[in-house]
Amino acid sequence: MKVVVDAMGGDHAPGVVVAGAVAEARARGAKIILVGIEDQVRAELAKHQGTATLPIEVVHASEVVAMAEHTLTVKEKPDSSLMVGMRLVKEGRADAFASAGNSGAVMAAALFGLRRIRGVARPALGSIYPAAPAPCLIVDIGANADCKPEYLVQFAQMGAVYARVIFGLDNPTVGIVSNGEEADKGSMLIRETYPLLQASGLNFVGNVEGKDIGKGAANVVVTDGLTGNVIVKLTEGLVSFLGKLLKQELTGGIRNKAALALMIPGLILTLPGLALLYPTIAGLRKQMDWREVGGAPLLGVNGVVVIGHGRSDARAIRSMIRMAENSVRQGLVDAITTALAG
Numbered sequence: 236m237k238v239v240v241d242a243m244g245g246d247h248a249p250g251v252v253v254a255g256a257v258a259e260a261r262a263r264g265a266k267i268i269l270v271g272i273e274d275q276v277r278a279e280l281a282k283h284q285g286t287a288t289l290p291i292e293v294v295h296a297s298e299v300v301a302m303a304e305h306t307l308t309v310k311e312k313p314d315s316s317l318m319v320g321m322r323l324v325k326e327g328r329a330d331a332f333a334s335a336g337n338s339g340a341v342m343a344a345a346l347f348g349l350r351r352i353r354g355v356a357r358p359a360l361g362s363i364y365p366a367a368p369a370p371c372l373i374v375d376i377g378a379n380a381d382c383k384p385e386y387l388v389q390f391a392q393m394g395a396v397y398a399r400v401i402f403g404l405d406n407p408t409v410g411i412v413s414n415g416e417e418a419d420k421g422s423m424l425i426r427e428t429y430p431l432l433q434a435s436g437l438n439f440v441g442n443v444e445g446k447d448i449g450k451g452a453a454n455v456v457v458t459d460g461l462t463g464n465v466i467v468k469l470t471e472g473l474v475s476f477l478g479k480l481l482k483q484e485l486t487g488g489i490r491n492k493a494a495l496a497l498m499i500p501g502l503i504l505t506l507p508g509l510a511l512l513y514p515t516i517a518g519l520r521k522q523m524d525w526r527e528v529g530g531a532p533l534l535g536v537n538g539v540v541v542i543g544h545g546r547s548d549a550r551a552i553r554s555m556i557r558m559a560e561n562s563v564r565q566g567l568v569d570a571i572t573t574a575l576a577g
Contacts, residue, residue, distance in 0.1 A: 238559045239320040239329040240552070242271030242279075243299045244336025246545045252335065253279035255552025260289040265556055268292045268329055270320040272299065294319060302545055306339035309347065317341060321348025324538045331559035333530065335543035335552065342378055342533060342542070349538040352568070354575040357382075358535030359390045360460070360542065361397060362467050363528050369451035370402040376463035376531060384428040387411065387457050388435055389575075393534040394455035395437055396574045400565040402454065410443035410453030412462055417442070424459065432457075529554030532562060534571065539563050 240256050242249045249271055257280070259265045269276050273295040280286045280293070296319040298312040309317055317336065321344050323329040334341050342358065351358060359375035374394040379386060391409045398407035411428060413421035418429055420442060432439045443452045445466065458466070529551065530543035539562040543555040562568075 236331075236560060236563055237266040237268055237329040238556050238563075239268045239270055239294075239323050239332045240556060241316045241320055241332070241334035241336050241341075242269040242276045242293075243296070243316040244334035244341070245543070245547050245552075246302065246335075247548070248335070249275055249279050251547065251549045252552055254283070255547075255549035256291060256556065257283045257286055257289065258549055259553045259556045260291050261285075262553075263557075264290060265560065266290040267556065268294055268320075268323060270294045270296050270316045270323070272296065272316075294323065296320075300337055300340045300344075302337050304337060304340065306337070306343045309340050309344045315344075317344035318348060321345060321538075325349055330563045331539035331541070333541045333543065333555045333559045335530070335545055335547040335555065338377065338531075338542050338545075341540065345533055345536045345538070345540045349536045349540070352535055352537055352572050352575060355393075355535040356389055357386050358533055359386075359393065360463075360531045361394060361534055362463070362531045364448060364456070364467075364470070365528060367449055367451050370398065370404065370454055371448065371451065371456060372397055372402075372454065373448070373456045373458065373463050373466060374534065375458065375460040376467050377460045378533070379459060380461040382424060382459040384424060384431055387424070387428045387459070388431045390534075391432060391435065391437055391439075391455060391457045392574060393571050394457065396571045397532065397534065397567065398454045400567055400570045401561065404454055406438050407454035408440045408452075409437045409455045409457065410440050412448075412456060412458035412466070413442035413444065415442060416444060428457075527554055529556075529558035532558070532567070537568065539568060 242252050256267045260267055273293055276293050296314055296316040298315040300308050300315045300317055320332050324332050325348055357379050360378045361372045361374045362376045364371040364373050372394050374390040395407050398404045413425050440453055443456055448456055530541040533540040539559055541555055541559045
């Protein structure tokens with residue numbers, strides 16, 4: 236299995252992208268094709284020892300779609316790292332594509348290069364919601380700001396397939412984001428979609444309010460791309476803010492610093508207990524870390540495509556590669572194709 240990684244994609248490319256690819260190839264033997272401006276990619280590879288023996292290839296792409304460029308720039312740059320990478324997947328020279336670059340441009344390149352799965356009206360971006368107690372995928376998170384009821388039903392179908400093959404859930408629950416639990420709540424779009432989801436054959440549990448997503452109200456939460464994007468970005472912002480606020484409050488001021496100093500003898504006595512709790516604390520921290528998620532799967536195109544955060548570091552790049560590999564291994568595209576054909 237080979238994963239194409241867009242070496243030029245992301246706020247800190249190509250440095251962190253190459254670093255993440257090298258680390259993943261070295262740790263797990265992942266087979267990776269780095270696509271980008273060859274001399275820049277090889278210059279970054281040269282900063283790491285022993286890369287000549289790693290299963291990493293470099294494929295030259297003379298053009299780059301920058302983070303701030305318009306989505307349709309991909310049509311004007313046929314030799315961009317995005318388009319070259321998609322062609323490698325389409326031609327069967329690679330099994331998946333992963334990029335932390337311009338998300339709109341990645342989606343456009345996937346549509347031009349891989350095309351939609353037959354029957355798919357609109358591909359959608361999914362995001363694993365880390366703050367939920369049970370596995371949860373939010374669809375859509377930005378690919379489709381304006382939606383029709385039939386689009387949301389299809390998002391639910393593709394999301395349910397993802398939950399089955401990736402989360403391992405036999406009968407995942409599906410909900411739709413609304414401003415109330417009652418069936419008559421929500422916008423016209425939500426009210427028109429509700430009966431369609433009821434009749435879809437999915438395990439539809441009804442409307443899901445924003446406060447209930449984090450309670451595990453549904454395994455697949457369906458919404459338009461604008462609302463989904465706001466939910467995900469707001470959650471990320473809150474987690475980051477709370478962490479910084481806690482650190483600031485605990486270490487700010489003479490009184491708090493004195494209190495922490497006085498606690499040191501007591502903390503020494505609690506070290507055995509803290510050691511026992513460490514795996515739980517580390518696991519919780521890992522669950523809430525967006526870098527461990529890796530990225531957002533693009534559902535509905537004829538190939539595995541994962542879009543990572545633009546600010547990805549090397550650890551996030553590694554997670555993005557693993558997500559792409561797992562999607563291939565579990566046969567995600569074939570499963571969606573079969574489900575929609577039925």
